[in-house]
Amino acid sequence: MTKRMGVDDILEIARKNRAFLSGITVSGGEATLQLKFIIALFEAIKADPDLRHLTCFVDTNGHLGPKGWARLLPVTDGVMLDIKAFDPGLHFRLTAQDNSKVLASAHTVYAAGKLSELRFLAIPGKTDTANEINRLAQFLKSFDAGIRVRLNAFQHHGVRGQALDWPKMEKAGIEHIMAELNAAGFNNVITPALYL
Amino acid sequence: MSENFQRLRAIIDDKTLSPRQKAHYLALEAENMLPYPTLDAETTEALEARVICDMYEGHAPFKPRYVLPDFAKVLKNGSVYLELPAPQNLDEAINTLMIAYHHTPSVTGIPVYVGQLDDLLLPFCEGVSDEALYCKIKLFWRYLDRVLPDAFMHANIGPTDNRVARAILRVDAELKQIAPNLTFLYDPEISGDEILEMATNNIVECSKPHIANHPVHRDTFDTMGYGIVSCYNALPLAGGSSTMPRVNLAEVAKRATSSADFFQTLLPHYMELAFRLTEARVDYLYNHSNFFNSFLVDEGWIDPDRFTVMFGVFAMAEAVNILQDLEGHKGRYGFDDQANALGYEMSKMMAGIVENRPLENVWRGRAMLHSQAGLSTDAETTPGVRIPYGTEPDPVSHVQALAPHHQYYTSGISEILTVDETIKNNPEAMLQLCKGALSSGFREFTANVASNDLVRVTGYMIRLSDVAKFQACEGSRTNTTALGTEAAEMTGILDRKPRVVGHELSPSYGK
Incomplete structure (x- = not known):
C-alpha cells in the first residue's frame, strides 16, 4: 500500500509521537531515490524547535553517487549502509547492479564521519562463502577497528520469487562469520537476537 | 452432613x-x-448483584487488605517483641527482614510488600564485594520465591542507581522467578539512563520489572513515602490499604437508560453504595477486630492513621461501549476519540466523587481511586480502564489512548503493553517506549514480550511453561492465540495447581 505524503505530514506524525522518539530513520525501498524529499525532510526537522533533537538517519543500499552524497551528508546524522556482496559477479547476479558504487559510498560516508553501521546480508551458499567473508574482512580494514558491522541472516519473511527456494541462514553460520570477523580484529559485530 | x-x-x-x-x-x-457487617438494604442488594464488590475479602475484616511495614524501623531498632537485636551486617539485615515478612499480615496471609530493598540494604553493604552481594541476593531471592510463593509479593528498588538495585536486576533476570513481583521507581532527575536501560533490558528478557513514575507517585504521597505492592498498587508506607471495594462499571452501564442517566444518577449512586460498604468494613477492622492492638503498632512498623482505602473500578471498556450503543455511536473504547473522551470524563468524575466523600479511619479522610485489575471469576469484563485483551492497538497508540486516565488513579493504574518478540533485536526501543509512556503521564510502565516464558497476567507473573505442564496433565484446555484470552483462561487454572500462585485472585475456595 503506498500513500502520498508531504514533509508537513511527516512532521505532524513526528510531533504526535515525539515523546517516544529519539530520532527518525528513512528506509525503503531505497530511500535515496527520493533524495530531494529526504533532504527537505531532514532540513525541516532540524529547523523545527520541537523536533530538532531528533537524529536523522538513512538506511541505504549505497547506490548514490558522490554528488548526491555531497548534498545529503550535511543534513544527515548517520548512515546505515547495506552491502549485498563483495564479488562483483555475485553482486550483479543478486542485484543486477555493479557494487563499485556501493563500496565507494561506504568510503565517502566514512570520510564524512557518518558511517553508523555497515550491514551484510548472509545468504547460505551465496554470501557466506570463505571468499566473501575474507573480502568483507579485507574491506573493513579501510575503516577503524571499532566500525559497527551488523550481520543480517537471510530469512523468508517478506521474500518473494525464486529467493524463497534459498535456504534460511542459521544461527551457527552467522556465529561462524562473527568469529572470522573477530579474528580479523573487528569486535563490534552485531548478530540477530532472533531468527524469524 | x-x-x-x-x-x-x-x-x-x-x-x-x-x-x-x-x-x-x-x-x-x-x-x-459469621454474619456480614451490618449494611443497609440497598447496599446489600448491589453487593449481591455484584454491581459493587468486596473482593470476597471475608465477612469480618480482622486485618487490612494490604500492609506496608516500615521495615527500616526494624532494621534500625530490632524488635523487642520478636527479641531481635538491631542487625549489624548484611547477613543479619537480610535475616531480620526474612523474619519480619513472616509477621506481615495481608488479605492472603502472605506479605504483598517486602520493602524498598536498596534503601534497606545499602547501609549494610559497606565492605561487601559485588560478587558477595550478588550471591547473598540470589539466596534471598530464592527464599522469597520458595517460602512466600505468591506472585503478589512485591519488592521495590530505585530511584537511585545503586549496587543493590543492580544486583537485584541481575539476579531477577537470571532466575526468572514468578516471585517476587518487582518495581523500579524511575525519576528522570535522579535515576539516569544506565539503570533504566538495565531495567528495560530485563523486561525484554523476562517481562519484569514494572517501571513506576516516581515523581508522580512521590507527589501523591507525603514525606514518609509510599510503596508499590501486590500488582501495581501505590500505597502509604508504614500503612497500607484497609480494604478495596470496587464498582463494576459495565454492570452500572447496563442499568442506564442513557449516558446522562449513567453519569448523573447511576454512577454516583453505586459509588455511594460502595462507600457505605467501605465504611461498614473499615468500622469492623478499626472498632471491633483489635487488629491494631499489636506490636506492629507499638514498635512503629505501622501507623493506624496511614491506612487508605483503594476505591477500585473496572470494566470501563465495556461500560463506554454500552453507553456508545445507547447513544447510537459506533466508536469503540481504545480506538475512537469520542469513545475515549467518554472514558476520560468517567475517570474525572469518579475522581471528583472520591475526593469529595469523607471517610472515617482512612488516611487523609478520603479513599484513593484505583484501576482494578480483576479476579479470576470476572467474566466478560476488562480489567480497570484497559483496552480489551487481544484487540489492543500498537503500543504507542495504546499509551496515547490511555495516558489521560492516569492522573486520576492515585492508588494505582497499569496497562500491560504486549510487545512483539522482535524487540529483542532492538532492546533500546523498550527504553524509548518506557520513557515515552512515563513522560506522557503514565504512572506505571508494564510490558510483556510476546515470546517470554515469564509473562504478566493482570499485574502478577506466571510461567507459560507451568501452564503447559498443567495442560498436559489435564489435557482438555484449548489453545488460544491471543495472549489476553489465554491469560483469562489461565488465571483459573493457575489458582490451584502451581506452587507459586496469585492468592488474591481466588479469594475463597472453589470460587
Missing part, C-alpha cells in the same frame, strides 16, 4: 492444595460463617 461441613470436608480432602493452603481456605470459610 450440613452444607458447611461438606465445604470444609471438600477443602480438607482436596487433592491439589497443600496443608497450608487448606488452613488458609478453612480460616476463610470460618470467617464467612
